[in-house]
Amino acid sequence: MKWVKRILGIGILAFCVIGTIRFIKIESPMKSGKQSESAMVTTQEQEESKTQDLEKNDVWSKIASTYMEGAVCEEASAKVKHRNWIYQIHSAKITxxxxPKWDFVPKFEMYQYDKYENLINDYSYVAVDLTIQCEKDKALEHYQDLYLNSIGLGIFDENGMQVSAGEMRTAILGKKEQKNYFxxxxxxxxxxxxxxxxxxxxxxxxxNNYYVIDITNGGIKQSLEDFVLMKxxxxVEKNETGSKK
Structure with a gap:
């Protein structure tokens, strides 16, 4: 009887070993297939991201060319020098x-406010927080005066077509509304x-729109040296910045 039990034990052990080997053979291709599928998805996402980046760059190029052929839109995070001025955007918001720190708000009929001068109709503020620095340069002394209202806002759609534009309405300068306020x-x-x-x-x-400011402090757009564009x-740029964080 002992030898019968031994034979049965060996048989059961062999059956378990064979079953395990079969399971490993079946499982391994499944895992390999899943890994390959995951790699394909990652590659596809990377290709789609590259395509989207190229499309965005193409739109920005179209936007810049509407101001002047050969112009470029500087990155929102960059320090940009224009003549003897250095501009840097820190943030922007729609609200x-x-x-309360703004010096005033314009009293035009199309803008409707509550008692706190918050907009309550179909308009919103677009506020841009930035730093402007003047560098001493005798060769550029005739550009020494700073006119903030030389900064304009342009809004473009996904095809690079301009859909809206705006002039500066107020700022934080610590003075009252007046003729030479800007x-x-x-x-x-x-x-x-x-x-x-x-x-x-x-x-x-x-x-889905693209937002840009153009700065022409000290003159009219006659050449690429007369202005600078900043995203x-x-x-779209806010979404792109957020996706990189």
């Missing part, structure tokens, strides 16, 4: 709420930290 006497080496504000219809303030971290 209905008035910042002129600021910035001394050599001095930095101005301010928030410049535009007011735009809500229908143009979508996440705003809003819309």
């Amino acid at each position: 209905k709420n008035r910042n 002129f600021y006497n910035l001394k050599d080496g001095e930095q101005l930290n301010t928030e410049v504000v535009f007011i735009i219809e809500d229908k143009f303030l979508t996440e 705003l971290p809003l819309g």
Whole structure:
């Protein structure tokens, strides 16, 4: 009887070993297949991301060319020098709420406010927090005066077509509304930290649009040296910035 039990035990053990080997053979291709599938998905996502980046760059190129052939849109996070001025954007936002630090808000019939001067109709504030610094340069002394209203806002759709534009309406300069309000006497080496504000219809303030400011301080756009374009971290650019964090 002992030898019968031994034979049965050996048989059961062999059966278990064979079953395990079969399971491993079946499981391994399944795992390999899953890994290959995962790698394919990752590669596909990378290719789609590259395609989207190329499409965005193409749109930005179209936007820049609407201002002048050969122009480029500087990154929102960059320090940009234009003549003897250095501009840096820190943030941008779309809001209905008035910042108490703004010097005033424009009293036009199309803008409707509550008692706190928050917008309550189909318009919103587009506020850009930025720093402007003046560098001493005798060769550029005739560009020494800073006119903040030389900063304009442009909004473009996914095809690079302009859908809206805006002039500056107010800022943080520490002075009352007056005829020469947007002129600021910035001394050599001095930095101005301010928030410049535009007011735009809500229908143009979508996440699918592209936002840019153009700066022509000291002149008219006659050559590429006369202005600079800077992307705003809003819309498509805001989504792109957020996805990189």
